[in-house]
Amino acid sequence: MGGPAQAPAPDDSGCPILHVDMDAFYASVEIRDRPELAGKPVIVGGLSGRSVVLSATYPARKFGVHSAMPMSRARRLCPQATVIPPRHGLYSSVSKEVMAIFRDVTPLVQPLSLDEAFLDVSGAVRLLGSSALIGERIRQQVAEQQQITCSVGVAPNKFLAKLASVQCKPDGLLVIPADRVLEFLHPLPVSALWGVGQRTGATLTRLGLRTVGDIAATPVSALEAELGPAAAAHLTALASGRDSREVETAVREKSVGAEETFDVDISDPEVIRRELLRLSRRTARALRSSGCAARTVVIKLRKADFKTITRSRTLAEPTDVTRQIYDTACELYAASGLSGRARLRLVGVRATGLVPAAAAETQLALGERIVPWRDAESAVDRIAGRFGTDAIRPATLVERAVGERPRPSGSR
DNA sequence: TCTGGGGTCCTTTCACCC
DNA sequence: TCTGGGGTGAAAGGACCC
Numbered sequence: 146m147g148g149p150a151q152a153p154a155p156d157d158s159g160c161p162i163l164h165v166d167m168d169a170f171y172a173s174v175e176i177r178d179r180p181e182l183a184g185k186p187v188i189v190g191g192l193s194g195r196s197v198v199l200s201a202t203y204p205a206r207k208f209g210v211h212s213a214m215p216m217s218r219a220r221r222l223c224p225q226a227t228v229i230p231p232r233h234g235l236y237s238s239v240s241k242e243v244m245a246i247f248r249d250v251t252p253l254v255q256p257l258s259l260d261e262a263f264l265d266v267s268g269a270v271r272l273l274g275s276s277a278l279i280g281e282r283i284r285q286q287v288a289e290q291q292q293i294t295c296s297v298g299v300a301p302n303k304f305l306a307k308l309a310s311v312q313c314k315p316d317g318l319l320v321i322p323a324d325r326v327l328e329f330l331h332p333l334p335v336s337a338l339w340g341v342g343q344r345t346g347a348t349l350t351r352l353g354l355r356t357v358g359d360i361a362a363t364p365v366s367a368l369e370a371e372l373g374p375a376a377a378a379h380l381t382a383l384a385s386g387r388d389s390r391e392v393e394t395a396v397r398e399k400s401v402g403a404e405e406t407f408d409v410d411i412s413d414p415e416v417i418r419r420e421l422l423r424l425s426r427r428t429a430r431a432l433r434s435s436g437c438a439a440r441t442v443v444i445k446l447r448k449a450d451f452k453t454i455t456r457s458r459t460l461a462e463p464t465d466v467t468r469q470i471y472d473t474a475c476e477l478y479a480a481s482g483l484s485g486r487a488r489l490r491l492v493g494v495r496a497t498g499l500v501p502a503a504a505a506e507t508q509l510a511l512g513e514r515i516v517p518w519r520d521a522e523s524a525v526d527r528i529a530g531r532f533g534t535d536a537i538r539p540a541t542l543v544e545r546a547v548g549e550r551p552r553p554s555g556s557r
Numbered sequence: 558t559c560t561g562g563g564g565t566c567c568t569t570t571c572a573c574c575c
Numbered sequence: 576t577c578t579g580g581g582g583t584g585a586a587a588g589g590a591c592c593c
Contacts, residue, residue: 190561197561212593218558258563258593340566342591375567376590404562441585451560457586493562 159323161267170260171200331358404493438463439496
C-alpha cells in the first residue's frame with residue numbers, strides 16, 4: 146500500500162502478465178531534449194514528400210494526426226505542429242535502458258518493439274508485491290530515469306494485458322481482474338482483437354458482427370467459411386479471453402531485410418540495380434551482425450500504382466554475403482518482367498530461411514569460392530563499426546563525379 | 558488522402574515425389 | 576499405363592502489427 150489515494154484496488158491475483166507501452170515514444174524522447182515543446186503538438190517523421198508520421202504527441206493527435214498517416218496530410222491537419230526528423234539510434238538506446246528497468250523486475254521480458262514489452266511477473270510478486278504494484282513501480286522508475294511516461298496493462302494473459310494498456314493510455318495503469326474478463330472484453334468493437342484490421346473488420350461487419358461479444362457468440366464454423374480455419378480459431382479464442390501464448394524471452398528472427406521508397410518513381414534499371422546493391426549490403430550486414438545466414442532471397446517491387454510484387458529464390462547454400470544476395474536480387478529483377486519498363490516507387494531486398502551462420506559455414510567446408518568474399522565483407526564490417534557505415538562502400542555507390550560514365554548494365 | 562520500413566503469419570497454387 | 580491423392584516445400588500474394 147501507500148500509493149496515491151484511489152478507488153479500491155482491483156483484484157490482480159490472477160494477473161501475472163504486464164504489457165508496458167511507452168506513450169508517443171519517439172516524440173516523448175525528442176521532447177526530453179527540447180522541453181520548450183512539452184504540451185505542444187509535435188510530430189516525428191521524415192521531411193521528404195512521401196514520408197509518414199512515426200509518432201505524434203497527444204496534443205497533435207487532438208487534430209486527428211496519428212502514426213502511419215502521410216506527413217503531407219498531417220501537416221495540413223496541424224500546421225502549427227513542430228516536425229522533427231527521426232533519430233533512430235537515440236530511440237534504440239533509450240529503449241535498451243527502459244528494457245533494463247523491466248529486467249530488474251523479472252528476467253521474463255519479451256520486447257515487441259522499441260517501445261513495448263510483455264513481462265511475466267509471477268515469480269516477482271513474492272518479493273516485490275502484487276502485479277499492479279510492480280506495474281506502478283515500473284512506471285515510476287521509467288519516469289524518474291528516462292523522463293518519459295508509459296502505460297501498463299495488467300491481466301491474466303498477453304492479449305488482455307495489451308488491451309488494458311491501450312485502454313489506459315496515456316500515463317495510466319489498468320488491471321483486468323481474472324473474474325471480470327468477459328465483462329471488459331465483450332462490449333469492445335471487433336477491431337480491438339489482434340489480427341482484425343481493415344479487411345477482416347469489413348468481413349465481420351458484413352456478417353453483422355460488431356462487438357467482441359458478437360464474435361464470442363458466433364459458431365467457429367461460421368467464421369471459418371469467411372476467414373479460414375486459422376483466423377477463425379484465433380478470433381474465437383481471443384473473443385472469449387483465451388490466449389495461451391507464453392512470454393518468450395528469446396524470440397528468433399525469421400527474416401531480415403531493407404527497403405526504400407524513392408522520392409520520385411524510377412524506371413531506369415541502372416538506378417534500380419544500384420539501389421538493390423545498397424539494400425543487399427544492408428541486408429547482408431544485418432545477417433552477419435545477427436550471426437545468421439539466409440537460404441532464400443526475396444525482392445519486392447512496388448509499382449507507381451502501388452501494386453506490389455515479390456520474387457524469391459532459394460539458394461543451394463545459405464549465405465550472408467552481399468555479392469551473392471545482390472547477384473540473386475538482380476537476376477530476380479531481370480526475370481520479373483518489370484526491368485526497364487515499369488515505374489517503381491519502392492524496391493526491397495529481404496533474406497529469409499535463416500540458419501545460424503556457423504551451421505552454414507560447415508556446409509561450405511569444401512573450399513567454396515565465396516569464402517574470400519565473406520572474409521572481405523567481415524573486414525568491411527569492422528571498418529564500418531569504427532568509422533561509420535559510409536566509410537567504405539562499393540565504387541558504384543559513391544556519388545559519381547561529373548562526366549563519369551555509368552556502370553555498364555548487365556555486366557557482372 | 559495517397560499511402561514508410563521493419564517485420565510475422567496465413568493462404569493459395571504449383572511442382573514433385575511416392 | 577493412366578489416374579488420383581497425400582505430403583512437402585517453394586513461391587507469390589496479402590493482411591496485419593508497431
